[in-house]
Amino acid sequence: MGAKLMAEDFKSAKNWRPATRLVRGGTKRSDYGETSEALYMTSGYVYDSAESAEARFSGDEDGHVYSRYGNPTVDMFEERLALLEGAEACYGTASGMAAVWGALSSILKAGDHIVASKALFGSCYQIVTSILPRFGVDFTLVEGPDLSAWKAAVRDNTKCFFLETPANPVLEVIDIAGVARIARETGAMLVVDNVFATPVLQSPMQLGADIVVYSGTKHIDGQGRVMGGAILSSQQFKDEQLKPMLRHTGPTLAPFNAWVLLKGLETLKLRVEAQTASALKIARALEDNSAIERVLYPWLDTHPQYEICKKQMRGGSTMVAFEVAGGKDQAFDLLSRLQIIDISNNLGDAKSLITHPASTTHRNIGEQARAAMGISDNMLRLSVGLEDCDDLIEDLAAATGG
Ligand SMILES: *Cc1c(COP(=O)(O)O)cnc(C)c1O
Numbered sequence: 001m002g003a004k005l006m007a008e009d010f011k012s013a014k015n016w017r018p019a020t021r022l023v024r025g026g027t028k029r030s031d032y033g034e035t036s037e038a039l040y041m042t043s044g045y046v047y048d049s050a051e052s053a054e055a056r057f058s059g060d061e062d063g064h065v066y067s068r069y070g071n072p073t074v075d076m077f078e079e080r081l082a083l084l085e086g087a088e089a090c091y092g093t094a095s096g097m098a099a100v101w102g103a104l105s106s107i108l109k110a111g112d113h114i115v116a117s118k119a120l121f122g123s124c125y126q127i128v129t130s131i132l133p134r135f136g137v138d139f140t141l142v143e144g145p146d147l148s149a150w151k152a153a154v155r156d157n158t159k160c161f162f163l164e165t166p167a168n169p170v171l172e173v174i175d176i177a178g179v180a181r182i183a184r185e186t187g188a189m190l191v192v193d194n195v196f197a198t199p200v201l202q203s204p205m206q207l208g209a210d211i212v213v214y215s216g217t218k219h220i221d222g223q224g225r226v227m228g229g230a231i232l233s234s235q236q237f238k239d240e241q242l243k244p245m246l247r248h249t250g251p252t253l254a255p256f257n258a259w260v261l262l263k264g265l266e267t268l269k270l271r272v273e274a275q276t277a278s279a280l281k282i283a284r285a286l287e288d289n290s291a292i293e294r295v296l297y298p299w300l301d302t303h304p305q306y307e308i309c310k311k312q313m314r315g316g317s318t319m320v321a322f323e324v325a326g327g328k329d330q331a332f333d334l335l336s337r338l339q340i341i342d343i344s345n346n347l348g349d350a351k352s353l354i355t356h357p358a359s360t361t362h363r364n365i366g367e368q369a370r371a372a373m374g375i376s377d378n379m380l381r382l383s384v385g386l387e388d389c390d391d392l393i394e395d396l397a398a399a400t401g402g
Contacts, residue, residue, distance in 0.1 A: 013083055018200070023266050026079030028072060039259040040072045067255065069247050074258040078230070080265050081220075084199050085212060087232035091242050092253035092261075096195060096215020097123050099229035101131075102251055103191050103211050104160065106241040110136030112159040115188070117144030117174055119167035119373045122361050124193060128162065144174040145305055147182065154186045161186075164193035166309075168347075169357040169381035170374045171196070171296045171321050173305035176312055180208025195219075198348075200272040201315045205232065216253075216261040218348030219318065222271050223264070226257040271350065271386060275318035278389040282382070283320045285393045291334075291400035293378070296321040318348060320382045324400075328377040331356055335380070337399035340391055347383035352392055354382045 013025050030038050045064045047053040055061035064070050074092045082090035093099040104127065108114060116128045118141045128139050142149035144163055161183045165174040176192060183190040191211040192204035198219045204212050214220060216228030230253075231242060246252075253261075283297035295302070298309035299316025309316065324331045335343050335354060344353040345360045355361060358377050362370055370376075384392065 016083075018084060019269050021083040022080065022269055025083035025265075026076040026262075028076055037076050037259065037262055038073065039255060041255050042071070043067045068250055068252050071255045071258070073255040073262065074253050077253070077258040077262040077265070080262060081199070081214070081230055082232060084265070084268075085205060085232045086203060087205055087212065088235040089233055089238035091231045091233070091238055091246060092216075092258055093229040093231060093246070094251045094253055094257075095227045096213070096217055096229040097127075098251035099213040099215070099231045100124055100191075100193065101127055102242065102246050102249075103213050103231050103233075104128075104132065104162065105135075106237075106245040107160045107189050107191070107211075108132065108135075108137045111157060112136075113138045113140070113155045113157045114160045114162060115140050115142060115150060115153040115158060116162040117142060117164065117167065117172075119144060119170055119172045120162075120164055121168045121193065121195070122363075122365055124162075124164065125365050125369070144172060144179075145308075147175060147178045150179055150182045154182070154188070158186055158188050161188050161190045162193070163190075164196070165202075166196045166298055166317055166319065167373075168196060169319075169321050169355075169361065169379065171298055171303070171317070171319060172374070173298055173303070173309050173313075175305075175308045176202075176204050176207040176209060183210075184208065195348075196317050196319055197313060198268065198272050198318075200269050201276065201317060202313050207312055210234070211237065216257070216264075217346075219272055220261050220268060220348075221264045222268065222348055222350060224346060224349045224351065226260045228253050228257045228261045272318060273315070274386060275384050276315040278386075278392065279318050279320050279382075279384040280316055281389050282384060282393055282396065283316070283322075286320065286322050286396065289397065289400055291325050291330075292322050293325045294323040318384050320384060322380055322382070323376055324378045324380065326378055328356075328358070331378045331380055334399045338395055339398070340387060340395040341382070347381075349383060350386040352383065352385035352387055354380055357381050 056063050078090040140153040189210040192209040194212050195215045212232040214230045286292045286295045297320050341352040341354050345355045
């Protein structure tokens with residue numbers, strides 16, 4: 001395909017700073033010399049000869065054989081994200097949940113045990129507590145911020161630690177380096193769902209995580225268009241554990257979606273930094289609003305894990321959780337009065353979106369699990385977008401009658 005930027009060039013890409021990696025990393029220009037990365041909408045590939053087909057299948061010749069196995073546009077996305085994360089390898093997937101399931105199912109088998117933090121995204125919670133057990137994998141849920149709880153949960157057959165930080169929706173923060181130390185002593189692999197922090201604000205691998213998973217659907221696309229996900233790991237884990245599982249089970253990232261995500265990465269840093277700056281201002285404004293009982297934001301010194309946030313994150317995230325004075329009715333009233341901010345369970349978008357987790361994203365887990373995660377009926381979760389921050393602050397103030 002006439003790719004000009006070959007393996008050797010990727011070495012120099014490793015010296016680039018993050019913004020440069022995001023714009024140029026992984027680019028493979030074809031002979032047409034296109035500026036914007038090409039979109040290879042193809043499921044299959046042709047060979048010059050039967051011998052060549054044989055050599056591709058045997059691995060003696062480099063090149064693609066089928067888009068469930070790999071695609072040049074998907075390759076570019078994977079290389080760019082791996083460069084940003086500082087990971088050896090990346091595997092693109094059809095969604096964030098395909099990435100979570102792909103990582104966990106490649107590590108675990110019947111008879112194994114997983115320890116996970118209690119505060120998880122709804123579907124992650126379902127995988128750990130009801131899907132993995134069907135395949136003979138036992139689980140223990142722990143209070144993520146309590147390192148002694150991780151240690152106490154370890155069994156002889158513990159093969160995996162799984163956590164999300166900051167957690168959806170309560171923004172609970174877990175000491176990644178602390179959990180990584182216990183995972184290493186245990187011989188368990190640490191998988192971190194880094195969706196809320198994004199690779200811009202937090203680098204779990206530098207803190208000792210083995211695997212990082214993303215929903216590309218969220219900040220990486222960032223404009224609410226496509227589903228996608230990614231698993232970051234060592235080259236060995238990708239080759240020996242991920243490929244044998246994912247090539248045959250088929251949670252493939254579509255070339256078009258990979259292309260949208262690849263272009264999304266170019267502006268990821270700018271967007272996340274701007275949205276994070278707005279989120280901090282909004283969190284402070286909500287703290288001063290008497291109609292708001294409590295604000296949860298990692299960059300406020302009232303956050304329960306403020307010290308850890310400052311140590312392991314480069315910003316407080318684009319997400320703000322808060323409790324409206326009163327109950328569900330008052331929370332719903334606030335939602336109904338918003339003029340700019342949309343009611344939506346998606347997040348990481350250029351448009352500010354707000355949701356009531358107890359009745360939407362965390363409805364299925366039940367009242368007890370919600371209480372354990374600290375999700376109250378008066379809690380709202382705001383994903384801060386790229387609008388003018390003052391318009392958002394005024395929208396929230398007007399909706400609370402302030
Ligand atoms: C959205 C989300 C996922 C799942 O991503 P999808 O692309 O929707 O499958 C996983 N973890 C967290 C924290 C999320 O917010």
